[in-house]
Amino acid sequence: MTATFHPVRFWLHWLLAAGLLAQLAMGLWMVQLEYDHPLYHRLPHWHRSLGLLLAPWLLWRWALHRLRPLPPWPDAPWAQRLAGAVHAGLRGLPLWLVLTGVLFSGADGRPLWVFDWLAVPAPPADLRRWGAVAGDLHVVLAWALLALVGLHLAGVVRHRLRDGPSGWTRMYRR
Amino acid sequence: MTRGRWIWGVLAAWLALPAGAVEYRIDTQGAHAFIEFRIQHLGFSWMFGRFDRFKGGFEYDEQHPERNRVEVVIEMDSVNTNHTERDRHLRGPDFFDVKRYPLATFVGDRWTELGDGRARLSGRLQMRGITRPVTLTVTHMGHGRDPWGGYRRGFYATGTLKLSDWKMKKAAALGSHAEEIRLELSLEGIRQ
Numbered sequence: 001m002t003a004t005f006h007p008v009r010f011w012l013h014w015l016l017a018a019g020l021l022a023q024l025a026m027g028l029w030m031v032q033l034e035y036d037h038p039l040y041h042r043l044p045h046w047h048r049s050l051g052l053l054l055a056p057w058l059l060w061r062w063a064l065h066r067l068r069p070l071p072p073w074p075d076a077p078w079a080q081r082l083a084g085a086v087h088a089g090l091r092g093l094p095l096w097l098v099l100t101g102v103l104f105s106g107a108d109g110r111p112l113w114v115f116d117w118l119a120v121p122a123p124p125a126d127l128r129r130w131g132a133v134a135g136d137l138h139v140v141l142a143w144a145l146l147a148l149v150g151l152h153l154a155g156v157v158r159h160r161l162r163d164g165p166s167g168w169t170r171m172y173r174r
Numbered sequence: 175m176t177r178g179r180w181i182w183g184v185l186a187a188w189l190a191l192p193a194g195a196v197e198y199r200i201d202t203q204g205a206h207a208f209i210e211f212r213i214q215h216l217g218f219s220w221m222f223g224r225f226d227r228f229k230g231g232f233e234y235d236e237q238h239p240e241r242n243r244v245e246v247v248i249e250m251d252s253v254n255t256n257h258t259e260r261d262r263h264l265r266g267p268d269f270f271d272v273k274r275y276p277l278a279t280f281v282g283d284r285w286t287e288l289g290d291g292r293a294r295l296s297g298r299l300q301m302r303g304i305t306r307p308v309t310l311t312v313t314h315m316g317h318g319r320d321p322w323g324g325y326r327r328g329f330y331a332t333g334t335l336k337l338s339d340w341k342m343k344k345a346a347a348l349g350s351h352a353e354e355i356r357l358e359l360s361l362e363g364i365r366q
Contacts, residue, residue: 034347035344035347035348035349036347036349044259104258104259104262105258105259107258108256108257108258131258132258132261132262135258135259135262136262
């Protein structure tokens with residue numbers, strides 16, 4: 001069992017953890033802002049921008065897992081199965097969140113902006129009719145991701161209690 | 175269930191027709207009917223939108239125009255302002271709340287001829303479960319045979335609503351310039 005993760009895995013994990021938590025926070029907050037709030041337009045703009053920026057890193061992490069899967073942490077079979085499912089969700093759901101977000105925000109055929117320096121073309125016309133459905137799905141997926149983060153943290157606590165400090169140092173300390 | 179409701183409403187309206195009135199079905203199938211609206215964006219400009227799906231019919235009595243009657247049922251989730259994110263917000267509980275109130279119904283049954291092809295049509299608009307009186311100014315555009323064997327009659331109508339009458343949660347936040355919303359309808363009927 002490796003004592004620590006490879007730096008690429010380590011930094012990808014924490015970059016995406018920070019990015020996705022920021023997205024969840026912004027997404028849940030921005031839809032509650034009052035119409036005259038200074039961030040009413042800015043926060044969704046940042047949310048769309050960061051979502052697009054996270055996409056290549058999410059793909060990298062997903063590809064890394066496909067090409068170089070890690071052996072499961074020694075634990076009861078049910079815990080290994082659950083951890084496998086949670087990890088698969090944590091890798092996959094954010095990609096679906098980007099996809100539904102792009103379909104929703106790009107459904108009118110106008111380009112999507114990454115801050116003010118990169119215009120990403122809108123989805124092809126044939127896909128734009130799914131915009132409204134994608135918008136609803138996006139919210140459901142976001143809550144599902146939040147639930148998975150909760151399970152993930154429960155797993156961290158379990159390993160800390162069960163295996164002592166070595167149960168979390170491989171992703172916690174460099 | 176909710177989809178079936180308007181059918182019975184329209185059917186009931188037609189069954190209640192007085193003799194002498196001629197029935198028309200609004201040509202939504204051929205999209206020769208439009209329900210457009212506009213509301214001010216902070217007083218800077220007009221924002222336009224429309225409802226893409228609705229059904230309805232009217233009765234027109236040349237001898238007794240006071241018997242004229244219009245019924246239109248709008249599927250509120252068909253709101254279209256050329257902005258999918260905004261449309262989703264409009265469909266949600268802050269505004270139309272389409273999950274609870276999928277349909278809006280307008281029944282216009284008080285027709286007053288103003289001469290020169292113009293009329294005033296008063297009725298009731300039910301939206302979000304709240305019914306309020308609405309008056310439209312109607313222009314009779316034309317009627318006659320179409321090239322395909324049918325008989326058509328069409329109207330153009332405008333009216334003004336106050337958003338606060340329908341108690342939409344976030345309507346007040348849109349500011350004083352957006353208290354009123356203007357309706358613009360073009361309805362072409364095919365004689366049945």
